[in-house]
């Protein structure tokens with residue numbers, strides 16, 4: 001990798017980390033408010049879709065870019081499996097650790113780590129998840145390769161991310177809300193207008209449902225499928241690491 005590309009990537013990472021550090025204390029409130037609590041339903045669906053992988057005896061799952069830990073908690077509550085959350089933004093992780101406390105069993109370790117270079121060995125998890133994290137990475141492809149690398153053979157990956165609404169009229173309406181209304185409300189409540197302008201911007205640059213499914217297949221996932229959520233505002237992509 002060239003020095004210039006390296007510098008651009010670390011600049012991107014620094015900006016994203018600082019941005020989430022700046023909104024960490026308001027992140028949950030805004031998530032639930034701006035989505036009308038729909039985000040909670042989406043995360044529960046991830047846990048449901050991974051139920052089989054999480055019920056294997058001694059199952060371990062990694063929640064990448066876990067932020068304030070809502071998906072890690074949903075996975076733990078739904079399964080009783082050992083969940084580990086990882087993120088590169090300490091203030092987000094601190095909130096996650098406070099929320100989880102000792103209320104879940106087994107306890108969830110929240111580990112500082114970069115999704116582009118996960119601090120875990122190859123083939124060590126029965127399931128991996130990433131919710132609203134992939135679009136923030138400087139390379140979606142490298143992020144997918146890392147998810148694949150840490151997954152055991154036969155393990156399952158679940159990617160929850162904003163996507164492209166499928167019905168044209170609804171798409172235009174949602175675009176209006178997402179690009180005009182949401183940045184204003186998010187900016188005022190979080191005190192960081194930039195973060196909520198970045199949100200629709202990062203979604204518009206992210207691959208749509210079909211493209212992301214194709215990228216997953218390209219890095220080696222099989223049985224790739226996706227489900228549109230709330231008309232395609234978000235999508236849940238699932239895939240498996242093949243057994244050799």
Ligand SMILES: C[S@@+](CC[C@H](N)C(=O)[O-])C[C@H]1O[C@@H](n2cnc3c(N)ncnc32)[C@H](O)[C@@H]1O
Nearest residue numbers: 020065066067087088089114115131132133136
């Ligand atoms: C929109 S939040 C999503 C948090 C959580 N998964 C959820 O569902 O609410 C995105 C998270 O991705 C994290 N993130 C972005 N780039 C990352 C990277 N390269 N490595 C680790 N975490 C990253 C941010 O720190 C932030 O906590």
